[in-house]
Amino acid sequence: MSSSYPIVDIHTHMYPPSYIRLLSSRSTVPYIHQPSEDPNADPRLIILASDDDPARPKSARGRPVDGTYSSFDQKRQFMQAHGITCSVISLANPWLDFLDPESALPTAQEINDDLDKACAENNAQPSGLKLYAFGCLPLSAPSQDIVQEIHRLKTLANVKGVIMGTTGLGQGLDDPALDEIFAALAATNTLVFLHPHYGLPDSAFGGQETIAKSGHVLPLALGFPLETTIAVSRMYLAGVFDRHPQLQFLLAHSGGTLPFLAGRIESCVAHEREFIANGGHRQGPKRSIWEVLHSNLYLDAVIYGQPGLKAAIEAAGSVDRVMFGTDHPFFPPLGDDKNSKWLSVESNISAIDGCFPQNEEAQRKILGGNAVRVLGLDL
């Protein structure tokens, strides 16, 4: 891909050095393990509970974590190989969810400063490649610390929003205790990139033994998007978007499965006896899920196929609400040729091309224009 307009990747992860050190200091999930028997081997990254299979040696758990996770040079090489002109990098899951309340705020500050500084250093170079970042929040800290960091992030020139998982303060994103946080995010016009990590309980897939037969396919292909769908549906049903109508979320993996299930959600809400049980006075969310999709939600275009991408665009209500992403450095080529174009990226690009074969304006919006407008990127 080579073009005269900006190609912006809004779903691309980095572990900055401070985060690598943090994970390397741990021995429970999430952690990084350096195999001692082979010091030249890539360290292993164990981030999912299902990765930490005690039946395997630690050197075979999780996935190899090579330089693509932490090297800004390799990020730029990847961008150049795919014609990407700007990456909005974000910490990969599970972010800071696992920190104790005392260390959460200083750790978040350190990592966010790291990210901002790395972007600034990159953007001062004449390469033409731009980097911006989604910050992370100290969600295990007291609420005032979280709110403080939300406001501080607005002073970091290269931070353009925050990335967040689905657990919130520990009780999910429909937790009323989050109202203060959501109010601060809305008041500061901070876009929240909602990303899965925890998937579904193993029993949903028939248990660990069944899951293991196909490696990570069930947790990654299904668990991740279903987790996102459940999280945003719980927010919707609990009235979060009614109480915070200015809240703006960008949903990973094209909304999980929300675009496909929005009609069923609408129908189930309309037919729910619980919502009209109170003397005929209608309870439940005040707006339809479609209205929330059209005014509070953006979707990335990380869906690897035309049927899904078309549904995402149609459910979002407009081609203006869907943004290209790669999920780099995950889903690398498995062969030896690490520098070739990545199948995972090419399949997302070809889906965009296939949806709009004769419409460069629509392609341009999804590939970068929407991100420039929504995030206020200086390109």
Next chain:
Amino acid sequence: MSSSYPIVDIHTHMYPPSYIRLLSSRSTVPYIHQPSEDPNADPRLIILASDDDPARPKSARGRPVDGTYSSFDQKRQFMQAHGITCSVISLANPWLDFLDPESALPTAQEINDDLDKACAENNAQPSGLKLYAFGCLPLSAPSQDIVQEIHRLKTLANVKGVIMGTTGLGQGLDDPALDEIFAALAATNTLVFLHPHYGLPDSAFGGQETIAKSGHVLPLALGFPLETTIAVSRMYLAGVFDRHPQLQFLLAHSGGTLPFLAGRIESCVAHEREFIANGGHRQGPKRSIWEVLHSNLYLDAVIYGQPGLKAAIEAAGSVDRVMFGTDHPFFPPLGDDKNSKWLSVESNISAIDGCFPQNEEAQRKILGGNAVRVLGLDL
């Protein structure tokens, strides 16, 4: 809706009298409870584990089960109100999953005979409304009993396939012990209507308390389709469709979320280290999920919105593989006007109309033509 071509509802449930008697004889899920304090009150149907909330009196658990569940007259009234000319009725979940091995076969035989006879009696009338049925299988019985019933069903003139849940013999549909059953289904050219019932573990939704705040919305809107998606993905990953390439499944609720996630499944399979770990010899499913969608799977059109329906048709590969359904008698109008058109039906019909505003041939196929062809209906 009124038309000169057949309108066939392939997703419409009935509890024949023998099944009502069976549920009424039970006091654990699934069961029917007749409130003793008000003999005029509709009995309550408690079919989901989440329905059986001990904090509520039994008379307020589950949902009222009125004549729409068991009355063929009311089924015909519903069909006439919506212009449906043929219904392929099926037992509602949880079918016979809960029976002990000894009673499963005779119960299945009794219910299947009941269904076939009711269809025959209806079809002998001059009303112009036709009924056919999907039979049920005694899945808790020994395999030879199940195979015997699969073959016997081919002798019942009005039975056009079978309905099945996601548990199979108790271990899911990727259980190798099902190979004998799948071989019999394929050899007899028996279409399997795959339907959810068990949803996801409560913890996937944040627990029972969170679920209860929005009644049945989370288990029904999300749990049901996610269960179907997981079940068919497990079959795919385990090579069931490779071993039984003639197997034909019709997936409820437009495939759960399979059409939206097929691209992600394909990508995760392509990037799964487990599948190439064996000395470079590729493991895992032999065909792409798209090929399986195009040759082994049909989808109903019970998805309540255009974005989902379009994705279903595109993922299915053709408008020839998607079939209209209503999910009657579930999702009735909640107001007093029980005889008006049902919102749940109208939203599915308007999605079909909206997808093909100028294409009566496509509408005709989805609304009935495909069912006539695939099931061999005599209309």
